[in-house]
Amino acid sequence: MIKLIEKIEGEAKLNFNFKEGKIDFVDIEFMSTRNIENILKGKNAFDALVINPRVCGICGHAHLIATVQALESCYENLELSNKAKSIRELTLNFELIQNHFKWFYLTLFPLFGKKQEILKATYPSQLMAKAIAVFGGQYPHTSYAIVGGVVCEITHMDIIKLQHYISQTSKFVEDNLVKTDSKTFLTCKDADALLDYEGDLPDILREIKKMNLLGHGKSYDRFISFGQNSYFKKGKSLKTKVSHNISLEHVKESDIASSFAKNVSFKDEYYEVGPLARAMINKNQLIADAHKKYGDSIFSRILARVCEISKLLEHSKKLIDNLDLNEPSYIEPSMDISKLNSIGYSAVEAARGTLIHKVEIEEGIIKNYEIITPTQWNLSGGTKEKQGVSQKAMVGLDDVKTAELVFKSFDVCSVCTTH
Amino acid sequence: MKKTKVLWLSAIACNGNTHSFLNYPFMEQFLEDFEFIYHPVIDSKYSLEDIVSKEITCDILLIEGAISKEFKRADVSVVKIIEKYSKIVQKIVTVGTCATFGGIFRESGYENTSGLHFDQDKQLKEFQYLRDKTISVSGCPVHPEVLVNTLYAIKKSITLKLDNFLRPKEFYAYTVHNGCTRNEYFEYKVDNHRFGELEGCMFYDHGCQAPFTHGSCNKILWNEVNSKTRAGLSCMGCTEPTFPKRNLFSTKKNMAIPENLPVGVGKRVYLTLAGITKAFKIDRLEKKLIDD
Amino acid sequence: MLKKKENKKELIMQAALELFASKGFYTTTIPDIAASLKMSVGNMYNYFKSKDILAKEIIKYISSYLGNKLREINEQEISTKEKTRKIVEIYFKTASLKPEMIDYFLRIYLSNREVFKDSCEGMICVNEFVTEIMIYFEEGVKCGDLREQDFFSAFGLFMGYLGGMVFLKGENILPKDLNDYIDDIAFNIYKALSAE
Numbered sequence: 001m002i003k004l005i006e007k008i009e010g011e012a013k014l015n016f017n018f019k020e021g022k023i024d025f026v027d028i029e030f031m032s033t034r035n036i037e038n039i040l041k042g043k044n045a046f047d048a049l050v051i052n053p054r055v056c057g058i059c060g061h062a063h064l065i066a067t068v069q070a071l072e073s074c075y076e077n078l079e080l081s082n083k084a085k086s087i088r089e090l091t092l093n094f095e096l097i098q099n100h101f102k103w104f105y106l107t108l109f110p111l112f113g114k115k116q117e118i119l120k121a122t123y124p125s126q127l128m129a130k131a132i133a134v135f136g137g138q139y140p141h142t143s144y145a146i147v148g149g150v151v152c153e154i155t156h157m158d159i160i161k162l163q164h165y166i167s168q169t170s171k172f173v174e175d176n177l178v179k180t181d182s183k184t185f186l187t188c189k190d191a192d193a194l195l196d197y198e199g200d201l202p203d204i205l206r207e208i209k210k211m212n213l214l215g216h217g218k219s220y221d222r223f224i225s226f227g228q229n230s231y232f233k234k235g236k237s238l239k240t241k242v243s244h245n246i247s248l249e250h251v252k253e254s255d256i257a258s259s260f261a262k263n264v265s266f267k268d269e270y271y272e273v274g275p276l277a278r279a280m281i282n283k284n285q286l287i288a289d290a291h292k293k294y295g296d297s298i299f300s301r302i303l304a305r306v307c308e309i310s311k312l313l314e315h316s317k318k319l320i321d322n323l324d325l326n327e328p329s330y331i332e333p334s335m336d337i338s339k340l341n342s343i344g345y346s347a348v349e350a351a352r353g354t355l356i357h358k359v360e361i362e363e364g365i366i367k368n369y370e371i372i373t374p375t376q377w378n379l380s381g382g383t384k385e386k387q388g389v390s391q392k393a394m395v396g397l398d399d400v401k402t403a404e405l406v407f408k409s410f411d412v413c414s415v416c417t418t419h
Numbered sequence: 420m421k422k423t424k425v426l427w428l429s430a431i432a433c434n435g436n437t438h439s440f441l442n443y444p445f446m447e448q449f450l451e452d453f454e455f456i457y458h459p460v461i462d463s464k465y466s467l468e469d470i471v472s473k474e475i476t477c478d479i480l481l482i483e484g485a486i487s488k489e490f491k492r493a494d495v496s497v498v499k500i501i502e503k504y505s506k507i508v509q510k511i512v513t514v515g516t517c518a519t520f521g522g523i524f525r526e527s528g529y530e531n532t533s534g535l536h537f538d539q540d541k542q543l544k545e546f547q548y549l550r551d552k553t554i555s556v557s558g559c560p561v562h563p564e565v566l567v568n569t570l571y572a573i574k575k576s577i578t579l580k581l582d583n584f585l586r587p588k589e590f591y592a593y594t595v596h597n598g599c600t601r602n603e604y605f606e607y608k609v610d611n612h613r614f615g616e617l618e619g620c621m622f623y624d625h626g627c628q629a630p631f632t633h634g635s636c637n638k639i640l641w642n643e644v645n646s647k648t649r650a651g652l653s654c655m656g657c658t659e660p661t662f663p664k665r666n667l668f669s670t671k672k673n674m675a676i677p678e679n680l681p682v683g684v685g686k687r688v689y690l691t692l693a694g695i696t697k698a699f700k701i702d703r704l705e706k707k708l709i710d711d
Numbered sequence: 712m713l714k715k716k717e718n719k720k721e722l723i724m725q726a727a728l729e730l731f732a733s734k735g736f737y738t739t740t741i742p743d744i745a746a747s748l749k750m751s752v753g754n755m756y757n758y759f760k761s762k763d764i765l766a767k768e769i770i771k772y773i774s775s776y777l778g779n780k781l782r783e784i785n786e787q788e789i790s791t792k793e794k795t796r797k798i799v800e801i802y803f804k805t806a807s808l809k810p811e812m813i814d815y816f817l818r819i820y821l822s823n824r825e826v827f828k829d830s831c832e833g834m835i836c837v838n839e840f841v842t843e844i845m846i847y848f849e850e851g852v853k854c855g856d857l858r859e860q861d862f863f864s865a866f867g868l869f870m871g872y873l874g875g876m877v878f879l880k881g882e883n884i885l886p887k888d889l890n891d892y893i894d895d896i897a898f899n900i901y902k903a904l905s906a907e
Contacts, residue, residue: 004466004467004468004493006466006467007459007460007462009434009459009460010429010434010459011467011492011493031491031494032431032490032491033527034431034433034524034527035526035527035528036527038526038528039523039524039526039527043665044665044666044667044668046666046667046668047663047665047666047667047668049668050655050663050667051523051663054433054435054523054559055433056433056434056435057432057433057434057435057436057437057438057439057560058434058438060433060435084615102441102460106460106461106462110462115462116461116462118446118450118461119446119447121441122441122442122443122446125441125442126441126442126444126642129442129642130642130643130644132642133641133642133644133645133650134644134645135650136645136647136650136652137641137645137646137647137648137649137650137651137652138636138641138642138645138646138647139442139641139642140435140438140439140560141435141439141559141560141657142647142650142652143647143652143655144647144650144651144652146614146668148614149614149615150614150615151614151615151650151651151652152615152650152651152652153615153616153617153651155617155709161644328615329614329615329616330613330614330615330616331615332613332614415432415433415434
């Protein structure tokens, strides 16, 4: 049976094959593409900073950061201040947080028979958007990160404003998501203990338990994460064994006949990316405990995504405290882009996982541009013999409704996938 | 009061307008006054499949994204969906620059991709009969207040004065330059802007299009706090039919004279004024704004 | 009434220009100018409060005169090449018919900047003329005839060249009449600025 999965920043068609009453194989099809990579060809390299955020309305900022880092890696000896690095990291954190709130209250809630909590989604995500706008001028679709730094200068008053946005968001988490003080939640190491708390997250987790879905949605237990910054670590995790020595050259993108999306693999294997992957590689104790008890199931995946909100808020506070306002925001590159012939890569952690950009420049003009989005990793459509991560996670389920829940636990972004 | 029924239809889009809309500060009130029969993110009574297969009662059709008959939603061409709903709705709103002029995704490779009534600044014959029904709120993305207040104007049957591109003059008669905190550097031709500073104007070297771009970005701030030009990023001209131009971070100049001048200002007037102001050195504008 | 005053002012400036050219700027006094026009010195001050003010008004007058001539050229639907020739022509024609004007510009305005520092900063007093040169350049580049470059590198080439020729003529060094050089000079300038 074919089901059109809607409201995933677009749609995807899932073709379910049942065998003896259980899902045997799911074919995933994305029905369109927007050819961003072609649009970029022949354009001035810096124009990618304006075009690429428009890959996606919900995680466009990750595309900006990936673009600027890919362009910067084309230069030799490019100088970047710590302040600029931290500011970029902050705005990306804010975007991740914004995404997770929207996913939790808009996408996940209806899957548990609850009404969407639109205001609970928009209130904190608006605060995070404001925090981005303090630096970038607006959200969505700013291009404030440019080769050499960021365009903005930050004052003490801006910092105070930001701190208010962050503490207001933390307060929202404490009043709604997990009704306890942030410190208790952040230091909690027992996934089951969370079931005893009040709040929207514990409600959902209890619901999972009540519906006997605790172990559902397991896949390969194989995780990867390439984006590296002051919080996220680069690495892969195979059944809790973490190694940090991985290289982008083993990432391969390949066409599939049945869909406009492209497959992505690492050393010819499919890996899960996203908050669960990041938490496993970062060895987050709460998530490690959930993983120990429930594996790479929807329980762990949902918990990891929501938990990341608090972790990133906490880390952002530290980044702000450590900002040295005397550093320059921008250091002009010593070489003009029009003289540059080079190839550059970047990998950043977007809300849904590792986002990779690759650019080839000839005399400042884009010759080639490739984008690999997180959803491509998770939704790679393999054959029945070699299934993709989300495909595997749906195998063995009894019904399409649960399968949709498992599918959406990856926080699917159709527009990104069909860039 | 009855809720106004709105269909939010995405064509070739990035959903940027959808998420910009979610930044509207008075969402609770909005949802009491309006109901989406379909929205890309917000739950609706009907599924996309219902929308394309049936004819659901609706008051306003919102279109996001560039339009091509080749592009389908739930296996139906967006042009077909527009044709069906445009007949029954009271008003059509093209949301964002793609739906209005083609925008970024005009180049997405689908056959004849454009806005609803315009292919960049060229007026299209298709859908001409709908022109009287349409209001354009361009921008990449649209400003949430511009969109929402236009919807309220429709709900209240207010006749909005529109410009040649069907944009409400209340928002688009201004230039983005109006209200920019860097205005003085423009007025007095202090042309040594560097990125990463509070001071300076991006018009001279860094491609700022604010003086000839229509929009209220510096009048109705983004996310209620800032604007791109205030932050120090050039206006990319995202509300205009020409968006995206090329080489966006650098100012097109002819013999060092900017090719695009403030809208409505003649070259002779501009150069005369520039020549005069440039002759003076204004110390306050030459030094740091917040100095020791 | 006002027009009459303007005409009289113009007469005074013309007389002053001629005296500056023959006697020199510093040695010419307001009484000298008044005398040459058979005016009383007191009446003279009704028109110009000081010699410095007169000096500034004169440069504006010249700039306006040349600016208007250039504007006529700029507004014609002709190629940049033709415009170039016409500008050279009008400049040399002015230098021949009103040598005192160009002389004032080159010898007094450009070499006595201290006189012009208050309210004549930068190029304010020659704004009308410079604006038209800018428009000539800007339109030339825009239509693809001229090469994009810094304004001053192009301005210096054009005006320095013309000024130099007029200077040589003033020093009686030029063997031929200025007008005989128009074709070659227009060719040289266009070639130097051209996009090809």
